[in-house]
Amino acid sequence: MTTPPDAAIPAPPAMATAGVTIGHLALQGLARRRDRPAFVQDGRAWSRAAIADAILSMARALRTLGLRPGEGVSALVANRPEAFVLRTAAQLVGCRYTALNLMAGPEDLAHILQDAEIRLLAHDPDQAGRAHAAAEAAGCPLVLSLGGGEGRRRDLLEAAAHESADPFPPLAREFDLGQLSFTGGTTGRPKGVMLPHRSLVQCAMMMLAEYDWPAAPRMLLATPMSHAAGSMVVPTLLKGGTVHVLSRFEPERFIEAVERDGANCAFGVPTMIRALLAAPGLGRARMRSMETFIYGASPIAPATLLEAMERIGPCFMQLYGQTEAPNTICCLRRADHDPARPDLLSSCGLPMAGVSVRLLDEAGNDVPEGEPGELCVQGRLVMDGYWKRPAETAEALRGGWLHTGDVARRDADGYLHIVDRRKDMIISGGFNVYPREVEDALATHPEVAASAVIGVPDAHWGEAVAAFVVPRAGCAPSPEALAEHVAARKGKVQAPKRVVFVDALPTTPVGKVDKKALRAPHWGEGRQVG
Structure with missing residues (x-):
C-alpha cells in the first residue's frame, strides 16, 4: 500500500519544552534490553524490535486510513499484545484512544462510540457482530478487524503490514489528549475522562519511582489491559522487563x-x-x-x-x-x-x-x-x-x-x-457498577414497579450488586429472570447477584429512597468489607 502524500507523517515543530508523551516512553522501553522479549502469550514471544516495528507501521496505517491528530480510535479486543500496539500507534499520531470493555452491554458500547466521536473501531474477529452493530448505532465510519479480516480494507494488521516501520517523531504533545477513558456516574450514562499525555506520563513515572518492582520484571497480566492492567506495560518495558499475558x-x-x-x-x-x-x-x-x-x-x-x-x-x-x-x-x-x-x-x-x-x-x-x-x-x-x-x-x-x-x-x-x-458506586470484582444504570435497566422489565440497588459485602466479589425490587401488582418475577434482563442490556458485571423482593422501598422525610437504611443491615456503621 502506497502512503498518499496527505497521509505522510509530518515533522512536528521544534519545541525544546514540549515534554514527552506516553508514546515516547513506550518506544524508549522497547529500545531497552533488546535481548528480552516485550510480550509472551500462549507460548509465543514478541521481541522488542517486532513490537516497535508493529507500532510504527500501525501508526502509518492509521494515517493512510485518514486518521488525524485529535480524532478518536477505539478497540473492542481481548488481552493480547496487538491491543498495546494499536493504542500506542494511535497515541503516536496524536489520536486519543478509548478502550472498550468486552463485558459491556450493547447500549453502553454504542453510547461510548457516539459520545467519544470515535472515527475508527478495531475489534477481535469474534467480536465482529457486536462491533459493527455498535458502530452502526453510533455512526462510527471505520470498523476493522484486528487480525483475521479479509484484506487491507477490513484487517488493520494486514493494512499495517504494508507500511514502513521507519521511526518518526510523535505528533502529540504533552497537553494533547492521549486517552479518553469512560467511567460511569451515579446518574446517567458513562462519561469520558480526559487524560492528556502529561497525566499518562506522570502515572508511569510515579509507578516507576514508588512501586516495589523486581530488578527484571516478568509481569503477569490476566485482567483486561483496557483497564488498570494496561498502565503496567510501559513501566515494565522501561524496567527492561517482559509482559506475560493471559487472555483471561x-x-x-x-x-x-x-x-x-x-x-x-x-x-x-x-x-x-x-x-x-x-x-x-x-x-x-x-x-x-x-x-x-x-x-x-x-x-x-x-x-x-x-x-x-x-x-x-x-x-x-x-x-x-x-x-x-x-x-x-x-x-x-x-x-x-x-x-x-x-x-x-x-x-x-x-x-x-x-x-x-x-x-x-x-x-x-x-x-x-x-x-x-x-x-x-x-x-x-x-x-x-x-x-x-x-x-x-x-x-x-x-x-x-x-x-x-x-x-x-x-x-x-x-x-x-x-x-x-460519597457516591453510590459499587466496585464488584474490580469493575465499577453504578446503581442508577442497573435501576434503569430493571425499570424496563414489565414486572418491576420500583427498585433500589446497593453494594453489599461479598467474600468473592468484594461487593456484590444487590437489588431491592418492588414487583408490580399480581406479578412474581424470578431473581434469575431479572438478573438476565439486566445482563442483556448492561452486561454481566451490572447484573444483580442478589435480588430481594420487598413490598415498598424505605424513603427519607423528603421522599427520596433511603439507601442508607438499605445498607445498614449489611455494612453497619462503616463501609469496610468484613
Whole structure:
C-alpha cells in the first residue's frame, strides 16, 4: 500500500519544552534490553524490535486510513499484545484512544462510540457482530478487524503490514489528549475522562519511582489491559522487563503461568486473590517466584490479606487511584503489609511522590487528624476534566482540587484509610457498577414497579450488586429472570447477584429512597468489607 502524500507523517515543530508523551516512553522501553522479549502469550514471544516495528507501521496505517491528530480510535479486543500496539500507534499520531470493555452491554458500547466521536473501531474477529452493530448505532465510519479480516480494507494488521516501520517523531504533545477513558456516574450514562499525555506520563513515572518492582520484571497480566492492567506495560518495558499475558483470569492457569514462566510480579484485583485462595492447586512452592503482587480497584478484607500473605507469600502491594487520577494517588508497599501491624492492612497507604492530597470537610476545610474528610488530589496526574461535561468538570475540580468522592481518615503516621464513598458506586470484582444504570435497566422489565440497588459485602466479589425490587401488582418475577434482563442490556458485571423482593422501598422525610437504611443491615456503621 502506497502512503498518499496527505497521509505522510509530518515533522512536528521544534519545541525544546514540549515534554514527552506516553508514546515516547513506550518506544524508549522497547529500545531497552533488546535481548528480552516485550510480550509472551500462549507460548509465543514478541521481541522488542517486532513490537516497535508493529507500532510504527500501525501508526502509518492509521494515517493512510485518514486518521488525524485529535480524532478518536477505539478497540473492542481481548488481552493480547496487538491491543498495546494499536493504542500506542494511535497515541503516536496524536489520536486519543478509548478502550472498550468486552463485558459491556450493547447500549453502553454504542453510547461510548457516539459520545467519544470515535472515527475508527478495531475489534477481535469474534467480536465482529457486536462491533459493527455498535458502530452502526453510533455512526462510527471505520470498523476493522484486528487480525483475521479479509484484506487491507477490513484487517488493520494486514493494512499495517504494508507500511514502513521507519521511526518518526510523535505528533502529540504533552497537553494533547492521549486517552479518553469512560467511567460511569451515579446518574446517567458513562462519561469520558480526559487524560492528556502529561497525566499518562506522570502515572508511569510515579509507578516507576514508588512501586516495589523486581530488578527484571516478568509481569503477569490476566485482567483486561483496557483497564488498570494496561498502565503496567510501559513501566515494565522501561524496567527492561517482559509482559506475560493471559487472555483471561482462571486461577489454575494463573498459577501455572507463575510456575512455568517464573513470573515475579503481577497485577490483579481482590476478587482474583480470593479465587486463588480457593483454588485446589494453590501452593506456596508453585508461587515462589512471585516478588510483587500489585492489587487494587476494590476493598479487600484484612483477614483475606493475612491468609494470602501466609499461603502465597509476603509479596503484596496495594495501589489506590481512580480513572480521574489513575493508579498512583496512594500506595501501600510490601513492607507495610506487616502481620504485626494489622491496622495498616485496612489502609490504602501513603500519598505518592508527585501528588498533593488533602482531606476536606463539606466547607472545603482540612479535617483534623483521625477525622473523616473527602480525599482530594492535585498534581500533573489529574485529568483535564469530563468530556463534553463542563458542569460535572467544574464540580469535580472545584477549588483547583480533584474531589474523588471517597471519604478517608489520616492516622498519626500519615497513612490514609478509605472509610466510605460519597457516591453510590459499587466496585464488584474490580469493575465499577453504578446503581442508577442497573435501576434503569430493571425499570424496563414489565414486572418491576420500583427498585433500589446497593453494594453489599461479598467474600468473592468484594461487593456484590444487590437489588431491592418492588414487583408490580399480581406479578412474581424470578431473581434469575431479572438478573438476565439486566445482563442483556448492561452486561454481566451490572447484573444483580442478589435480588430481594420487598413490598415498598424505605424513603427519607423528603421522599427520596433511603439507601442508607438499605445498607445498614449489611455494612453497619462503616463501609469496610468484613
